[in-house]
Amino acid sequence: MSATIEKTTQQTAQSLTLRDLVKTYASRGRESVTAVKGINLAIEPGELVALLGPSGCGKTTTLRMIAGLETVTSGSIKIGDREISQLPAAKRGIGVGFESYALYPPLSVRDNLLYGLKARKVKGAEKMVSSISERLEMDDLMDLRPAGLSSGQKQRVALARALVRNPPVLLLDEPLSHLDASARNRVRRELKVLQREFGYTTIVVTHDQVEALSLADRLAVMDGGVVQQFGTPDEVFDDPANLFVAGFVGEPQINVVPGIARLHEGRVRVEIGSGAGYLDTVVTGVAEGARVTVGLRPQDCSLTARGTGGPGGLAATVAYFEHLLEFGLATSTVAGIEEGLVVQTPAEEDFDTEQEVTVTAAAERVYLFDPDTGERLR
Ligand SMILES: Nc1ncnc2c1ncn2[C@@H]1O[C@H](COP(=O)(O)OP(=O)(O)O)[C@@H](O)[C@H]1O
Ligand SMILES: [Mg+2]
Known part of the structure; x- marks a missing residue:
């Protein structure tokens, strides 16, 4: 693919530490739901961690709390030594690639990608955007408007938008789920290469074990709002902590x-x-x-x-x-x-x-x- 991207705004990688993180959703007239029941994770600077678990196990809730899109019921979230759990989302310095994140409808894909960079007067923004879009195979999308995109294309735009911000911490929620199989494999490889080049400390949420195993330095296998095991793919496969992990990771089962x-x-x-x-x-x-x-x-x-x-x-x-x-x-x-x-x-x-x-x-x-x-x- 293309040459290495110029790291005009290279950041030093930061650790991300979750301690006893809890989220209870309380809604009037209904029983409250504790979606996240005390998560502890110490993620190394520049590490890529996959949060892997079945639907409803609390993956998105965990990511939204880190991003500042959801309040924390209790517990701590640190980037480096800095406690961020009470900061507004915009002050956390986190890039998020959530599907639900709206693009600006009147702007082209290119201008959507450039928008935040230009606002911050980032040098080399155009070059950065064209380089990342080339590597995510989005060249043919750049002049389109969001309304004309398929769900898989929107997903790639959301991923590109998170990447061009060059954040110290990157959070991706099911970033490849709408891509067809061959595009998914290629974008997955490119995502891993970009993550390595830039050194973002990254959490990728997925329910797909192949995606988790191929991307992650370490896996956090979740079930029922709890991390069941945190380890390298080999550790999780060779030394499962419990029956849930043994059954969830490994194919054939x-x-x-x-x-x-x-x-x-x-x-x-x-x-x-x-x-x-x-x-x-x-x-x-x-x-x-x-x-x-x-x-x-x-x-x-x-x-x-x-x-x-x-x-x-x-x-x-x-x-x-x-x-x-x-x-x-x-x-x-x-x-x-x-x-x-x-x-x-x-x-x-x-x-x-x-x-x-x-x-x-x-x-x-x-x-x-x-x-x-x-x-x-x-
Ligand atoms: N805004 C909300 N209000 C109430 N319950 C919620 C809300 N968001 C998620 N939940 C519940 O929290 C649990 C975890 O959801 P979620 O974090 O989306 O799981 P996952 O991303 O692993 O599929 C589920 O039982 C879900 O129904
Ligand atoms: Mg989810």
């Missing part, structure tokens, strides 16, 4: 089946199904005979023809085999287990329906969870 803990040489062997066998784990903190919930990622399981496996493993029968391009997916039944166990298999291997197999997994990849709370057992 993690298998979740009931099991019984059996102690063996100080560690838990988990018995699964009726007479199907067991899997070794590295868990030590569970009592003999305890009911547990077992999480097994399809990528972490192996299938072998019955009888050729070593000790351990679960006897299973292939119910359904899908040969995809880069791998296969074998859905297998285990005696006494309702759920089919999905196993990802190497591309060069084939399995037949009704074939008798053994399912194995490395001990450290067999996750156990408390069946009542969903918390990880270690």
Whole structure:
């Protein structure tokens, strides 16, 4: 694409720290809703964090509080050492790319992008705007008026407008949701490159795990107004804090089946199904005979023809085999287990329906969870 953008207004990157952040929406005549229930996040200067979670979990509310578009019920928001939670939005020095942000209808896209920069007499504004618009593939939109734009085009304009302001902190709420698949991949890559070049401390809200995994230095996985886990994509995938995180991150989705803990040489062997066998784990903190919930990622399981496996493993029968391009997916039944166990298999291997197999997994990849709370057992 184009040359590196001149950093005429380069800022030093700033940290963003949320402490015990709470938002309760109180509305007359209706029950109040606590949408955000005490969020703590320490985001490093220049870091890109994805807030990932299902619809209604409080992502937008969190972003709006940081931006100053929503009052804070309690808690603190700091940029660097500066407490901003009580400042008006315009004084926070935050760029927001919210879809709901209105563009000025009488102005062209170009003039919309230039508007704030010219008001602040930013040097090199024209060059900055044309460079960013080129990189977001918006050249053909620049002379149009907002009313003539599709939702995907409006979204790119909103993103460009947030970027040209060159803020120390950038907040983006579902910035790519209306783009078609190929444009989304390209704009996503360009967004990441621009973020790196400029060093904005950035939060991107998304419910799409591919988007989160590809963009983020760290993920904050949210559910029910609470951050369930904050870590690098690898940490979240390899070491999920609870059943929610394990189920939300990972494709194909993690298998979740009931099991019984059996102690063996100080560690838990988990018995699964009726007479199907067991899997070794590295868990030590569970009592003999305890009911547990077992999480097994399809990528972490192996299938072998019955009888050729070593000790351990679960006897299973292939119910359904899908040969995809880069791998296969074998859905297998285990005696006494309702759920089919999905196993990802190497591309060069084939399995037949009704074939008798053994399912194995490395001990450290067999996750156990408390069946009542969903918390990880270690
Ligand atoms: N202005 C509001 N008044 C009352 N409840 C709201 C308001 N905005 C959001 N909520 C509620 O707060 C919760 C979180 O919403 P939101 O932050 O938009 O979630 P997300 O962006 O993760 O989908 C939801 O239950 C939603 O219905
Ligand atoms: Mg939202």
